Amino acid sequence: MDPFASPQNLDKELRSLLAQASSNLCDWFAESASQGPMPYSFELPEVYPAKEGVSNDVLLSELQLLMDGSYRPSHPGSLAHLDPPPLSASIAGELICAGLNNNLLADELSPSLSSLERNLCKWFCHKLGLGDLSGGVAASGGSLSNLMALVMARNNSGLETDPKAVFFASHDCHVSFSKAFRIMGLKQESLQKVSTDENGALNISSLRTSLNKIKSQGKKCFAVVATAGTTVRGAIDPLSEIAKFCKKENVWFHVDGSIGGIYGLSEMTSEIVQGLGFADSLTINPQKLLGIPKTSSLLLVANKNHLSSTFSTGLPYVEPISGNDFHGGELGIQGTRSAETLKLWIGLRQLGEEGIEKILLGSIKRRCYLESIIDRSKFKIISGPLHLLAFTPINYSSSQSSDWSLKTRNSLLANKFMLSRPMYGHRYYLKAVMGNPNTKFDDLKMLANLINHSIS
Amino acid sequence: MDPFASPQNLDKELRSLLAQASSNLCDWFAESASQGPMPYSFELPEVYPAKEGVSNDVLLSELQLLMDGSYRPSHPGSLAHLDPPPLSASIAGELICAGLNNNLLADELSPSLSSLERNLCKWFCHKLGLGDLSGGVAASGGSLSNLMALVMARNNSGLETDPKAVFFASHDCHVSFSKAFRIMGLKQESLQKVSTDENGALNISSLRTSLNKIKSQGKKCFAVVATAGTTVRGAIDPLSEIAKFCKKENVWFHVDGSIGGIYGLSEMTSEIVQGLGFADSLTINPQKLLGIPKTSSLLLVANKNHLSSTFSTGLPYVEPISGNDFHGGELGIQGTRSAETLKLWIGLRQLGEEGIEKILLGSIKRRCYLESIIDRSKFKIISGPLHLLAFTPINYSSSQSSDWSLKTRNSLLANKFMLSRPMYGHRYYLKAVMGNPNTKFDDLKMLANLINHSIS
Numbered sequence: 001m002d003p004f005a006s007p008q009n010l011d012k013e014l015r016s017l018l019a020q021a022s023s024n025l026c027d028w029f030a031e032s033a034s035q036g037p038m039p040y041s042f043e044l045p046e047v048y049p050a051k052e053g054v055s056n057d058v059l060l061s062e063l064q065l066l067m068d069g070s071y072r073p074s075h076p077g078s079l080a081h082l083d084p085p086p087l088s089a090s091i092a093g094e095l096i097c098a099g100l101n102n103n104l105l106a107d108e109l110s111p112s113l114s115s116l117e118r119n120l121c122k123w124f125c126h127k128l129g130l131g132d133l134s135g136g137v138a139a140s141g142g143s144l145s146n147l148m149a150l151v152m153a154r155n156n157s158g159l160e161t162d163p164k165a166v167f168f169a170s171h172d173c174h175v176s177f178s179k180a181f182r183i184m185g186l187k188q189e190s191l192q193k194v195s196t197d198e199n200g201a202l203n204i205s206s207l208r209t210s211l212n213k214i215k216s217q218g219k220k221c222f223a224v225v226a227t228a229g230t231t232v233r234g235a236i237d238p239l240s241e242i243a244k245f246c247k248k249e250n251v252w253f254h255v256d257g258s259i260g261g262i263y264g265l266s267e268m269t270s271e272i273v274q275g276l277g278f279a280d281s282l283t284i285n286p287q288k289l290l291g292i293p294k295t296s297s298l299l300l301v302a303n304k305n306h307l308s309s310t311f312s313t314g315l316p317y318v319e320p321i322s323g324n325d326f327h328g329g330e331l332g333i334q335g336t337r338s339a340e341t342l343k344l345w346i347g348l349r350q351l352g353e354e355g356i357e358k359i360l361l362g363s364i365k366r367r368c369y370l371e372s373i374i375d376r377s378k379f380k381i382i383s384g385p386l387h388l389l390a391f392t393p394i395n396y397s398s399s400q401s402s403d404w405s406l407k408t409r410n411s412l413l414a415n416k417f418m419l420s421r422p423m424y425g426h427r428y429y430l431k432a433v434m435g436n437p438n439t440k441f442d443d444l445k446m447l448a449n450l451i452n453h454s455i456s
Numbered sequence: 457m458d459p460f461a462s463p464q465n466l467d468k469e470l471r472s473l474l475a476q477a478s479s480n481l482c483d484w485f486a487e488s489a490s491q492g493p494m495p496y497s498f499e500l501p502e503v504y505p506a507k508e509g510v511s512n513d514v515l516l517s518e519l520q521l522l523m524d525g526s527y528r529p530s531h532p533g534s535l536a537h538l539d540p541p542p543l544s545a546s547i548a549g550e551l552i553c554a555g556l557n558n559n560l561l562a563d564e565l566s567p568s569l570s571s572l573e574r575n576l577c578k579w580f581c582h583k584l585g586l587g588d589l590s591g592g593v594a595a596s597g598g599s600l601s602n603l604m605a606l607v608m609a610r611n612n613s614g615l616e617t618d619p620k621a622v623f624f625a626s627h628d629c630h631v632s633f634s635k636a637f638r639i640m641g642l643k644q645e646s647l648q649k650v651s652t653d654e655n656g657a658l659n660i661s662s663l664r665t666s667l668n669k670i671k672s673q674g675k676k677c678f679a680v681v682a683t684a685g686t687t688v689r690g691a692i693d694p695l696s697e698i699a700k701f702c703k704k705e706n707v708w709f710h711v712d713g714s715i716g717g718i719y720g721l722s723e724m725t726s727e728i729v730q731g732l733g734f735a736d737s738l739t740i741n742p743q744k745l746l747g748i749p750k751t752s753s754l755l756l757v758a759n760k761n762h763l764s765s766t767f768s769t770g771l772p773y774v775e776p777i778s779g780n781d782f783h784g785g786e787l788g789i790q791g792t793r794s795a796e797t798l799k800l801w802i803g804l805r806q807l808g809e810e811g812i813e814k815i816l817l818g819s820i821k822r823r824c825y826l827e828s829i830i831d832r833s834k835f836k837i838i839s840g841p842l843h844l845l846a847f848t849p850i851n852y853s854s855s856q857s858s859d860w861s862l863k864t865r866n867s868l869l870a871n872k873f874m875l876s877r878p879m880y881g882h883r884y885y886l887k888a889v890m891g892n893p894n895t896k897f898d899d900l901k902m903l904a905n906l907i908n909h910s911i912s
Contacts, residue, residue, distance in 0.1 A: 003543050003806050004747060004893050007488035007530045014544045015482045021548040022474035025555040029470070032463035042568045047575040047801065053808035059545055063552055063802065069568025070556045074463045081774070082792075083565055086557040087459050088470045089515055092477040094554035096519055098749040098799065099481040100526045101542040109539055112498045112525025119503040140596035140751070143791040151639050161619035161643050176791055178769040183607050183789060185641030187617050231773055287792065291460060293554040294794045295596070313634040317687055317878035317887070318537070333639060335599040335632055336538075336743065338750045343554065345503065346519065350459050352509035422773035431773070437460050 001056065017056045018095070024060065025091075028067050029074055033438075037078040037418035042069025076438045077417040077447070082259065084435040086293040089350035093343035094293055104138070104337040105329035106318040113339040114328055120341050120348075124284065125300050128264045129277020135304030137331040138297065138340045142258035143176035145283035145299040146225075148311070148332050150180050152281060152301070153223035153252035155310040166214050168192050169225035170202035170237060174256060177225065200235030200384060202226060207245065223252040228273050229260025232424045232431060234386030236260055239275025246280075253278060258285040258297070260386050266357040269364070272385045280306075289387065289435045290359060292347045296340055299332065307331040359437065363387035366434035369441055373448040378455055382429070390422060390429035393455050402428045408454040417447050457512065473512045474551070480516065481547075484523050485530055489894075493534040493874035498525025532894045533873035533903070538715065540891040542749040545806035549799035550749055560594070560793040561785035562774040569795040570784055576797050576804075580740065581756050584720045585733020591760030593787040594753065594796045598714035599632035601739040601755040602681075604767070604788050606636050608737060608757070609679035609708035611766040622670050624648050625681035626658035626693060630712060633681065656691030656840060658682060663701065679708040684729050685716025688880045688887060690842035692716055695731025702736075709734060714741040714753070716842050722813040725820070728841045737762075745843065745891045746815060748803045752796055755788065763787040815893065819843035822890035825897055829904040834911055838885070846878060846885035849911050858884045864910040873903050 005011040045062035054062075072078060074085035102110035104117060121136030139145045150167060159165040163186055169177050171193045181191045192214060195206045211221060224246050226237040239255060246253035255261065255276060261284035263269040264276045276282060280302050287296040301307055312330040321327050329335045348356065367387045374381055374391055383389035392401050405421045405428035412419055412430075419430045432447070461467040501518035510518075528534060530541035558566035560573065577592030595601045606623060615621040619642055625633050627649045637647045648670060651662045667677060680702050682693040695711060702709035711717065711732060717740035719725040720732045732738060736758050743752040757763055768786040777783055785791045804812065823843045830837060830847055839845035848857050861877045861884035868875055868886075875886045886907075 001544065003545065003803075003811060004541050005482065005485035005530065005544060007485060007528075007532060007541075007894050008490075010486040011482055011544070014485070014547070015478055017544060017548050018478035018481070018551065019475050021551055022471055022478060025474070025552055026461065026467055026471045028555070029461040029463060030466040034464075038564065039567060042571075044568060044571055044575065046805065047572060048579045049804040049808050049812065051809050053806050053811045056545075059548070059802055059805060062805065063549070066568045066572065066798065067552065067556065069571075071558050071565050071567060072463075073557050074461065076463060081559070081562075081565060083557060083559050085460050085463075086554055088457065088461060088467070088473060089459065089512075091470070091551065091554045092473050092515070093519070095474065095477055095547065095551040096481055096523065098542060098547045098550035099484070100523065101529050101539060101749045102527050103537070103539050103750060106537075108494065109527050109537060111495060111527060112500060112522045115498075115500055115525075116503060116522065119500065123504045140600075141790045141792045143789065144596075144600075147639070147789065154641070155638065160638065161641055163617035163619055163641060175769040175771065179767060179789065179791075182611065182616065182766065183603070183639065185610070185617055185619060293557045294559060294792055310638065311635060313631040315631065316880075317876055319877065333599065333603065333635065334597050335635075336597045336750055342522065346515055347459075348505040349502065349515060349518065350509050352505050353507050355459060355509045356505065420773055421775060424772075438463050 013056065020060055024064060032072045032074045033076060035072060036416045037072055037075045038413065039069050074438055076436065076440065076443045078436055079432045079439065080418040080420040082288040082433055082435060084289060084291045085438065087291040087347040087350060090292050090343040090347035093346035097339050097342045102339055104339055105335050106315060106327040107321050108319050110339060113342060116345055117328065117341040120345050121298060121300060124298060128282065130300055130302050133303045134301060136298050136300035137307060139299055139332055140334065140340065141295045142283050142285045142297045143179065144333060145297045146176050146256055147180045147183060148299050149254045149281040149283065150223060151184060152306050152310040153254060156252060156306055157222040159220055159222045163187055164219050166190050166192050166219050166221045167223040167225060168194055168207060168210060168221065170194050170196050170227055172196055172200055172230040172235060173225060173227050174231055174258065200230055200233045200382065202237040204238055204241050204245065211249065221251050223254050225254045225256055228255050228257040228276065229386050232390050232422045233382040234259060234384040234388035236273060236384060239273065240278065243275055243278030252280045255279040255282045258283050259288055262286060262289050263360055266360050268357055269360045286344050289363060290347065290356065292344050296344050362437060363434045366439060366444060370432060370444045370448060373445065375452040378452065387434040388431065390424065390431035392427055392429045398427055404455065405430055412450060415450055469512065476516055477519065480520060488528045488530045489532060491528060492872040493528050493531045494869065495525050530894055531872065532896065532899045534892055535888045535895065536874040536876040538744040538889055538891060540745060540747045541894065543747040543803040543806060546748050546799040546803035549802035553795050553798045558795055560795055561791050562771060562783040563777050564775050566795060569798060572801055573784065573797040576801050577754060577756060580754060584738065584756065586756055586758050589759045590757060592754050592756035593763060595755055595788055596790065596796065597751045598739050598741045598753045599635065600789060601753045602632050602712055603636045603639060604755050605710045605737040605739065606679060607640060608762050608766040609710060612708060612762055613678040615676055615678045618676065619643055620675050622646050622648050622675050622677045623679040623681060624650055624663060624666060624677065626650050626652050626683055628652055628656055628686040628691060629681060629683050630687055656686055656689045656838065658693040660694055660697050660701065667705065677707050679710050681710045681712055684711050684713040684732065685842050688846050688878045689838045690715060690840040690844035692729060692840060695729065696734065699731055699734030709736045711735040711738045714739050715744055718742060718745050719816055722816050724813055725816045742800050745819060746803065746812065748800050752800050818893060819890045822895060822900060826888060826900045826904060829901065831908040834908065843890035844887065846880065846887035848883055848885045854883055860911065861886055868906060871906055
């Protein structure tokens with residue numbers, strides 16, 4: 001078979017390859033429940049290209065080995081992390097995206113898809129309450145969205161080359177911010193971590209004290225990061241209060257809504273993340289709960305011009321764009337990009353607003369249910385208003401809880417439940433993420449039973 | 457249809473959706489030649505999710521609108537940029553990747569696929585002459601790979617927070633380096649551009665002079681960037697000489713091989729990019745010529761430890777990895793990532809070493825042929841040893857060549873040839889990229905004829 005489809009004649013071999021791959025993928029889904037979340041062991045196919053290319057049959061059997069050795073996000077017991085099973089329509093969308101191979105770098109390389117991205121970002125901005133000047137750009141992951149926001153905030157403050165410039169975020173902010181300051185050429189103390197309250201949310205009075213302190217040291221602040229959905233317990237920082245604070249102090253307000261921002265899409269849940277619309281910039285990750293295959297992250301900004309003023313370099317080798325807008329490659333860190341918004345768009349069309357709401361509400365219901373059946377006389381449970389909860393035995397020493405977490409995680413895995421084991425506040429927890437729509441109440445009953453019996 | 461495939465039963469609706477999408481994609485390929493590289497106009501489907509989700513039939517017809525409004529990289533006249541048609545096997549690979557939805561952040565979220573990435577990077581390192589300590593990581597695009605290399609180089613030099621630290625690259629280096637210094641908190645003059653020779657390659661004696669100059673100003677250098685394949689003409693900087701220079705000066709040697717590095721994979725062409733193996737870090741973009749659907753970029757490093765020492769933050773919520781290695785999220789800027797190496801791996805397996813060689817040699821042959829039939833009495837041609845060439849009328853003023861380039865680009869487009877129109881040395885050129893395997897010598901004859909008649 002010619003490795004490239006003909007532009008003149010129907011490539012029947014390609015069609016049959018894709019049909020067979022699709023069929024194998026459907027079988028993989030169908031057998032997921034009879035396997036576990038994780039393979040016991042796995043075998044890799046041939047990694048290196050042979051001298052001659054191999055046939056489609058060989059490719060398919062090699063693909064099968066990789067599939068057999070993969071994590072299975074759709075297993076009902078897959079509750080470890082923020083990787084839900086993918087939406088059917090989005091799988092089809094990604095297939096088309098790969099076939100088109102358009103480039104979001106410039107409109108002339110992706111006419112319809114560049115427009116789609118612009119319009120879809122506008123929809124998100126509108127739903128989440130950002131104003132008329134708002135807009136956004138897709139990025140390959142939340143770490144990139146957060147990094148772009150910080151670079152933009154620093155650029156906007158005129159502190160571009162001040163390695164002592166400071167930004168604030170809570171102790172429970174995502175690790176990507178620790179990566180960001182290194183990339184940005186900032187000192188370690190540029191990331192000033194603010195204490196959290198008993199719910200895991202940023203303490204606003206500590207923020208005030210911390211800002212005054214760095215000011216008295218002659219340092220300047222270019223951003224405050226609020227987390228809407230912390231990694232371990234899904235806590236929401238006080239968005240409206242921080243927004244007010246930032247406005248008064250004339251500091252950029254970034255919301256890392258990678259985990260929780262998506263709840264702003266439904267009226268039934270938007271109260272949880274009230275204040276999102278005050279953000280100067282906002283990271284939102286449809287890859288985390290809505291089932292858009294990764295990566296699917298958006299950076300939304302209240303004033304879209306800040307993106308281009310920070311990242312535009314001119315593209316001296318493509319045609320200028322008509323109107324006031326900028327090419328996709330001028331709005332962020334990435335240049336060449338695939339049309340990641342295609343799978344986002346088609347997934348949302350498949351769900352409809354009602355389907356989105358159902359996912360959001362379902363995730364919270366599952367968390368509430370599990371929370372209600374874990375034995376509180378044995379466990380300390382930490383959770384917020386979202387779909388995450390973590391727990392650790394009460395009255396255990398730190399080393400006892402470490403032993404318990406390891407042992408219990410393994411025994412849960414043997415029972416086909418996969419939870420993660422985060423370190424939080426110098427103590428190990430087990431953590432369940434309730435983003436898997438295949439997890440039923442009966443599964444949770446079984447899980448809680450195993451958990452409750454993990455200590456005598 | 458349930459938007460998520462069941463983990464217990466075969467989802468026939470998903471299978472039929474994927475089969476239909478595949479079939480539509482195959483039709484889209486088959487009709488490409490009868491369309492042009494660019495749609496004359498396009499219509500967007502409904503962008504926003506409706507209240508209720510829509511049926512698969514509606515989704516497919518909406519997808520079709522997007523496809524009709526897309527750029528067609530497989531049209532034989534699509535020669536504008538570095539976006540070739542995609543390999544058949546890689547389209548299937550991307551479909552599977554979306555379905556698995558595994559996460560390269562951590563091994564426990566992508567057991568077989570994390571191993572695949574590690575092993576495939578090793579293969580590239582080996583083929584390109586990097587040593588025993590080498591390794592790499594996939595990144596969503598060359599701009600990210602280049603940025604990661606610079607951050608790593610700066611980190612390694614101990615100049616992490618010196619905004620005056622300098623790196624060198626030629627005047628013809630990629631625009632991503634201009635973006636990089638802003639992201640990294642460096643001053644504009646941190647990117648010191650070195651003059652090029654008459655072939656568009658970095659002038660090594662200018663490099664020497666420039667380094668001495670910044671040293672006398674008390675500034676320090678953390679990297680020299682060599683470009684293996686410049687954007688407009690595909691020039692190759694003198695890699696071995698720069699490597700020697702860097703070794704003597706104890707400065708990090710990064711090769712931006714986004715365009716040309718791939719020629720190092722075949723013995724028939726590797727001489728063109730001799731010296732790649734001396735790099736401390738190397739960007740290579742299989743998305744640009746091999747037909748791996750974007751994005752597909754690798755950052756390879758001579759000593760893999762430099763990746764983790766620069767980007768590792770610890771991942772307090774996943775299980776530690778066994779052995780000496782690091783999780784995927786600890787080796788670069790990105791955290792959550794899809795398994796981009798899956799489509800790279802399967803594409804290489806489909807091609808085999810012979811297929812890779814055929815693509816590389818074919819691209820050069822087409823460039824040589826076109827170069828030989830453009831009328832040199834009318835045009836100045838600039839090109840290098842690769843698959844890129846650009847040309848502009850001789851004896852035209854700058855404004856005449858601007859008029860000519862616009863008019864000619866449009867009339868070529870009307871004849872279904874799409875070239876790009878870069879500004880180079882204060883003058884407009886037209887540029888042809890010979891990475892499209894569907895372009896035949898007859899097409900090129902027609903193209904040259906149009907070009908030669910574009911001026912009287």
